[in-house]
Amino acid sequence: MSSKRQRKKLGGEHLQRVIDLCKSVEERGLDPFIVDVDDIIAVVREYFPEWELPEEFCLDAEAIHRLASVIKLQSDWVKHRSTSLYTDPFLLEEKIRRLGKEELARLFLKVWHPIVELEQISPHSLNEAIKYWQSLLPLSERWLKTAFSKMETGTVTPEELIKQRILAETAFSEELETFWEELKRKVGKEGKIRYWDFVGADEYSETLRRAYMTSFLVTYGYATLEVHRLEEEIFIKPYEKPISFLGKKQLISIPISISVEEWRKWKEGKGD
């Protein structure tokens, strides 16, 4: 029994050494061929039947994972040697050490083609900046100290909080689900609807609220956006069931402007 425990301990130490070796190759840019892959696989295979506990399997998996990274480095090395950019590092280092500063700079100037870009303010942005400056209040007015007045403490009822829009009448999740149902009803057979046709409302404030709710529908996986860049059109498509994207793929943000101008344009277009 004790010999089994000892063997496990030895196996664990072996695997830890393998992990450390692979890690140092990866992180310090050492030659990946100092790792003998066959040898390590033999070690991993030898101790594998001993493992019983989850943490022992985790150690085993980490060793394999690190080894796979080293194999990738070895493969990259072979690929690089087969490209035209491959040069013997020692030879190149030797050349660099021997060359003088002036000669090196002269050589580099032959292959250096700097990016050309302009930095210039346009009359339009100058005009915008002047307008902004004129409408900007002096700091003394913007940083006015708030005057405090003494008030008696009191209580407030939930109805009053709802009236002041601090509390919602329904829970947010409930409201979101209702909104989702509305989207599903509106998309019809096509399965999607133009973004503005869904969020647009007669009042601008209501449009803002609907856009805000729609952003949650997309973030929480109740719906998705279909962006047609060329046509500059965005569609919203509901899912049948909410989908969780956490950890599955990279999430991206799509900024959509809900300005008054955009809203007016949509309203006018709707009337046509």
Add this chain to the structure above:
Amino acid sequence: MKRKAYYVRKIKRAAHLLFYRRHKKPGVKGWELKRRLGSDYPKVLGIMDSYLEKLDLQIKTVFEEEKPTEKPTLEQLDKARFYVTLRGGLTPKETKFCGWRIDDIAGLAISISYIISKKGKAPREEVEDLLRNKLPGWRVDINMNRYIRSGYLAEDENRQLYLDWRTRAEVDQKALVDLLLGIEG
């Protein structure tokens, strides 16, 4: 005539997009050009490139992955980044006007070629040691930070240096290595 006017208009628009920086980094992505100029943007850029040749400028395409050996596909072009760069080289005198001293350029050349020789990744310490051979110690750190800040080099949390976006856009890496190896002695 109509056709000519069409391309003149598109070239003007392309020039505005390419010369003025619109994002944190200069240059424009292919898909962005496609949206603004239409799907024939590679042709527009081709015509613009021949105009720029007279001014010793060029349109440089930097692909997301390695440069394709054959004619790039539309998808590869859409993902690529386009810049306007100098077609020829600068003279040592001209570099002074751009704020680069000869030491800075030599240091950059050493760093880039050393990283290339090390398969695109080298420890910062090693590169700095190499620079210390030719530059005063106090300049080495300043220069290295400048190369990183300008986008020529990138450094990771393990103090490994890589070639960054600006080197890929501005430096002909193969020609640099060939020139260095071709030096006698």
